[in-house]
Amino acid sequence: xxDNLNDFVxxxxxxxxxxxxxxxxxxxxxxxxxxxxxxxxxxxxxxRKLANCLSINAGTVVNAYRELEKNGFIFSSAGSxxxxxxxxxxxxxxxxxxxxxxxxxxxxxxxxxxxxSAINMRSISLNPDIVSVxxxxxxxIKILDRDQGRAFTYQESQGFFPLRESIxxxxxxxxxxxxxxxxxxxxxxxxxxxxxxxxLLNHGDYVFTETPTYPGAVAAFLARxxxxxxxxxxxxxxxxxxxxxxxxxxxxKLIYVMPILQNPSGCSYSLKKRNRLLSLAHYxxxxxxxxxxxxxxxxxxxxxxxxxSLDRDDRIIYIKSFSKIFMPGLRLAFLNMPECLxxxxxxxxxxxxxxxxxxxxxxxDLYLREGLWQKHVNDIRRIYNAQFDFAYNTAKQxxxxxxxxxxxxGGLSFWLKLPKRINAGELCSAAEKNNLxxxxxxxFYPHHTDTHHIRISFxxxxxxxxxxxxxxxxxxxxxxxxPIK
Amino acid sequence: xxDNLNDFVxxxxxxxxxxxxxxxxxxxxxxxxxxxxxxxxxxxxxxRKLANCLSINAGTVVNAYRELEKNGFIFSSAGSxxxxxxxxxxxxxxxxxxxxxxxxxxxxxxxxxxxxSAINMRSISLNPDIVSVxxxxxxxIKILDRDQGRAFTYQESQGFFPLRESIxxxxxxxxxxxxxxxxxxxxxxxxxxxxxxxxLLNHGDYVFTETPTYPGAVAAFLARxxxxxxxxxxxxxxxxxxxxxxxxxxxxKLIYVMPILQNPSGCSYSLKKRNRLLSLAHYxxxxxxxxxxxxxxxxxxxxxxxxxSLDRDDRIIYIKSFSKIFMPGLRLAFLNMPECLxxxxxxxxxxxxxxxxxxxxxxxDLYLREGLWQKHVNDIRRIYNAQFDFAYNTAKQxxxxxxxxxxxxGGLSFWLKLPKRINAGELCSAAEKNNLxxxxxxxFYPHHTDTHHIRISFxxxxxxxxxxxxxxxxxxxxxxxxPIK
Numbered sequence: 001x002x003d004n005l006n007d008f009v010x011x012x013x014x015x016x017x018x019x020x021x022x023x024x025x026x027x028x029x030x031x032x033x034x035x036x037x038x039x040x041x042x043x044x045x046x047x048r049k050l051a052n053c054l055s056i057n058a059g060t061v062v063n064a065y066r067e068l069e070k071n072g073f074i075f076s077s078a079g080s081x082x083x084x085x086x087x088x089x090x091x092x093x094x095x096x097x098x099x100x101x102x103x104x105x106x107x108x109x110x111x112x113x114x115x116x117s118a119i120n121m122r123s124i125s126l127n128p129d130i131v132s133v134x135x136x137x138x139x140x141i142k143i144l145d146r147d148q149g150r151a152f153t154y155q156e157s158q159g160f161f162p163l164r165e166s167i168x169x170x171x172x173x174x175x176x177x178x179x180x181x182x183x184x185x186x187x188x189x190x191x192x193x194x195x196x197x198x199x200l201l202n203h204g205d206y207v208f209t210e211t212p213t214y215p216g217a218v219a220a221f222l223a224r225x226x227x228x229x230x231x232x233x234x235x236x237x238x239x240x241x242x243x244x245x246x247x248x249x250x251x252x253k254l255i256y257v258m259p260i261l262q263n264p265s266g267c268s269y270s271l272k273k274r275n276r277l278l279s280l281a282h283y284x285x286x287x288x289x290x291x292x293x294x295x296x297x298x299x300x301x302x303x304x305x306x307x308x309s310l311d312r313d314d315r316i317i318y319i320k321s322f323s324k325i326f327m328p329g330l331r332l333a334f335l336n337m338p339e340c341l342x343x344x345x346x347x348x349x350x351x352x353x354x355x356x357x358x359x360x361x362x363x364x365d366l367y368l369r370e371g372l373w374q375k376h377v378n379d380i381r382r383i384y385n386a387q388f389d390f391a392y393n394t395a396k397q398x399x400x401x402x403x404x405x406x407x408x409x410g411g412l413s414f415w416l417k418l419p420k421r422i423n424a425g426e427l428c429s430a431a432e433k434n435n436l437x438x439x440x441x442x443x444f445y446p447h448h449t450d451t452h453h454i455r456i457s458f459x460x461x462x463x464x465x466x467x468x469x470x471x472x473x474x475x476x477x478x479x480x481x482x483p484i485k
Numbered sequence: 486x487x488d489n490l491n492d493f494v495x496x497x498x499x500x501x502x503x504x505x506x507x508x509x510x511x512x513x514x515x516x517x518x519x520x521x522x523x524x525x526x527x528x529x530x531x532x533r534k535l536a537n538c539l540s541i542n543a544g545t546v547v548n549a550y551r552e553l554e555k556n557g558f559i560f561s562s563a564g565s566x567x568x569x570x571x572x573x574x575x576x577x578x579x580x581x582x583x584x585x586x587x588x589x590x591x592x593x594x595x596x597x598x599x600x601x602s603a604i605n606m607r608s609i610s611l612n613p614d615i616v617s618v619x620x621x622x623x624x625x626i627k628i629l630d631r632d633q634g635r636a637f638t639y640q641e642s643q644g645f646f647p648l649r650e651s652i653x654x655x656x657x658x659x660x661x662x663x664x665x666x667x668x669x670x671x672x673x674x675x676x677x678x679x680x681x682x683x684x685l686l687n688h689g690d691y692v693f694t695e696t697p698t699y700p701g702a703v704a705a706f707l708a709r710x711x712x713x714x715x716x717x718x719x720x721x722x723x724x725x726x727x728x729x730x731x732x733x734x735x736x737x738k739l740i741y742v743m744p745i746l747q748n749p750s751g752c753s754y755s756l757k758k759r760n761r762l763l764s765l766a767h768y769x770x771x772x773x774x775x776x777x778x779x780x781x782x783x784x785x786x787x788x789x790x791x792x793x794s795l796d797r798d799d800r801i802i803y804i805k806s807f808s809k810i811f812m813p814g815l816r817l818a819f820l821n822m823p824e825c826l827x828x829x830x831x832x833x834x835x836x837x838x839x840x841x842x843x844x845x846x847x848x849x850d851l852y853l854r855e856g857l858w859q860k861h862v863n864d865i866r867r868i869y870n871a872q873f874d875f876a877y878n879t880a881k882q883x884x885x886x887x888x889x890x891x892x893x894x895g896g897l898s899f900w901l902k903l904p905k906r907i908n909a910g911e912l913c914s915a916a917e918k919n920n921l922x923x924x925x926x927x928x929f930y931p932h933h934t935d936t937h938h939i940r941i942s943f944x945x946x947x948x949x950x951x952x953x954x955x956x957x958x959x960x961x962x963x964x965x966x967x968p969i970k
Contacts, residue, residue: 027768070736071770128634137629144622149613152812187672187816191838198708203688219836223683251555283512285556313519327637329843331672351704353676357842358814 005045008053021056022063029064033073033084044074044082119469121456122437124263124412125328130383135372136327136363143362155358157350159185159334163365167334170368175309176318178336184345187331187356189291191349192319194220196254196289198348199341201226206252210238212415212444212453214263214291217256226253230446233262235406237269240276247284255281255288259307260295264444264455265415266408274307282313287338292320296377298410299385314338317345322364325380326373330360384412384459391458391466398474413457415441418477424454427476436472490530493538506541507548514549518558518569529559529567604954606941607922609748609897610813615868620857621812621848628847640843642835644670644819648850652819655853660794661803663821669830672816672841674776674806676834679705681739681774681802683833684826686711691737695723697900697929697938699748699776702741711738715931718747720891722754725761732769740766740773744792745780749929749940750900751893759792767798772823777805781862783895784870799823802830807849810865811858815845869897869944876943876951883959898942900926903962909939912961921957 011028013021032038044050047065051058065082068074076082143151158164164180171178186192193216201207203225209218211230221228229246232239238257257277259269269277281288290307298304308318321333337345349355367373392407395414402419418424428440441453456473458466496513498506517523529535532550536543550567553559561567628636643649649665656663671677678701686692688710694703696715706713714731717724723742742762744754754762766773775792783789793803806818822830834840852858877892880899887904903909913925926938941958943951 030768071768072736073770125639126634128638131634131637133629133633133636137626140625140629141622144618144625148618149611149616149812151618152616152814153613154610154813187838187842190836194837216836216839223833223836251557283515283556285558327634327844328639329637331838331840331842348708351675351701351708352679352837353672353816354701355816357672357816357845359812360842360845 022060025064026067038084040084040086042084118435118437119465120437120460121469122439123460124457127460139363139366151359151362155355157355158346160361163361166365166368175305182337184335185356186333189319189321189333190216192333192335193217195348196317197221197224199344200253206250208252208255212264215443218446228446233265233267237273252286258291258293260304261411263293266411267406288316290316290318294324294411300409332360332364387458390463394467394470398470400477412459413455416454418452424451430476434472436469507545510549511552523569525569525571527569603920603922604950605922605945606954607924608945609942612945624848624851636844636847640840642840643831645846648846651850651853660790667822669820670841671818674804674818675701677804677818677820678702680833682706682709684829685738691735693737693740697749700928703931713931718750718752722758737771743776743778745789746896748778751896752891773801775801775803779809779896785894817845817849872943875948879952879955883955885962897944898940901939903937909936915961919957921954
């Protein structure tokens, strides 16, 4: 680090060289900046001082400083001189600006969990040991034998046509009438949300979400520079009175909802709220982005149909992932697109990654056609219904009565409301020290307005682990001397 | 369609109903608009006329019109009245605005090629029949037996760690020193370009590209609202004098280049140009996005190293796809990230699709570790070297001398310069009628400034098809009575 003017004397310039003096000076100063001998924030000597010190023309210094400033290495502050920039590489990026405000809470994916011996109530991925690989292996081999190298050729950007046909057929059983033309195969639900955001949102546009909601969606909306208005959930769905008054004020481009077994709350919309939401979207002329998060894991005898099945207006973009309750590693989902948006969505998908793996699409197509998907869903539903009942009963047994939750009719997790004296983040830290991983619910609130919810999941646990986890949690919630405020 | 005021009389409003009169009127008018009985552009009756006609208060009509306008169904033009909107669903989107100017030319992926019996000199995908599936099948089965259901669990967003280690090791042989921490696994090169664009570019920023260049990159830059300055290619790389003068003017955030076997021109940068490009990027403080398109298919004895191997400054984002000369359907590539950008790039990847398929990553990791990749590359290089020589000789034999091209030292295609009297688009149409598919080069120029180049590829053809194709092309280029101007 250079402390005073004397150090600048070390700068050697060659008069009458091929390179102009100011360029030589530029390069010497740049070297000092890059080596952090002139760290960010350092004040540079005045033009006159440096010129005197190096016995050169003041104009040469002015030119070198101007060039450094134009290229972002230094900045000048009127009347006070020139300083080395904070980010001399110009890395103030789009993402910085827009997304840093959104904490992405799914840390389990950004970095692997270190404490692997802990009881993991954070993961909502199925226990890999109960997913049967043998059927899939047969399908894989069939595809390789059938399609050979063609299984790996480039794929039509919209998706493998036979798969789109299979999905259109499958959707009929969910009350959704569509066809291969209006389906777009994507690499997981997150990509669908991101593509919808890129298609519909410009900087400054409004998006409505439920609150709590999925933070990955919020991050995608913020990455477009959109503004989020979050509307509280009630037991039977979003607060429609508040929604309407906000619609009147803000005219959003998009309303993002999970009407069945919402993540993280587990709540599902009543039929009345579904219909009213649709008429409001119609009246206020906005699109709905329906994220069908996990509707197959409804343990009711008559499962709810997606909102899309009521969409006579063709204004719902319906996203469904096949990976959530199957194999997240496959990265496979689809969009059912309103006709008026399909061309635009297709374009954005193309720009994003050209196409989803054709190999995966061929595998899944056969898996659907052979009825293996339905069989898998039935198996998983049976297994997790038992897990759910067990988790519910142990929660009732071990958790203090002041902790409340809405009883969902399906899914892989509970959404617990803590008493006001307990902060969710602190509880999660304390739990981790006790070998129990929980999800702090704060990140599910787009503006982090609630710090008293946690999500606990039993997706990846054995019954014994569920019981141990609930016991530890119950103890932490009841003890007075943990670091919980 | 409603032709005159009398038709509005059919609107029935119920006084003293629960719904306010203006909301009833709003809904009736909306219904007429949606059913296109009031098509876009229709002028609505004046407030006074409609109020008289329905025997209601003028204020009721004013309120209904105001509500329709606020929600985007109608617009008013000062002094001239109210009209039904062109896009009543508000579908003027981000994409419309920014990307419609970029024609995406890879139509083979947006829609399947209809004429499958044609000789396809458009496709640059390997002939699927020469890709051996048997080795891959063995690897697949090993992974399934080894990892079982875990092969399909969620994947760390940055990528499967062992694969990143394998890639770091592999890069050493290309002269690139890096480690797993600076690698990000992505779903194909296009995703890498898109992620870099989203990380570095804001609306109005400048990006420099070569011209001609890959249109998928241009589309990704335009989707960020960036402005493209395209710099012509010379035989030994980009025109550096022009580059420097433009750098002085525009201060781009990014320079996008393919220094080895560029797509579509096939040219490679001289060592002198590589070094000078790097010092210019240093001097003018900008990042370089290096797309290593197909460097393995160099038929020289000593293949060129990537620009990244000379990057002492850590300012190159290096993208390499494994799918191009292997299996495009796998969708697998990686970014080697400058350290100062890695956190930001990781975030954008997460928002885009959480992670690339973990199953694919595990397969490819083993494929690399078992030396099968290197074996595959050697096989493919040998096969395509022969194809290349054959294609080169038949081109010399059949194409008229007025058609010229730079002789690349590798790759899967030639970039032909047509005489001025021949328009590339018209030639391609004429060829298609003669059962030959060519790629119109116009789309490779970001501003479509050149209409006299075509790309012909021999990637998917047999030797016999190459010869037939060249013969047809030669005939079309020589005939005077084809519709070629």
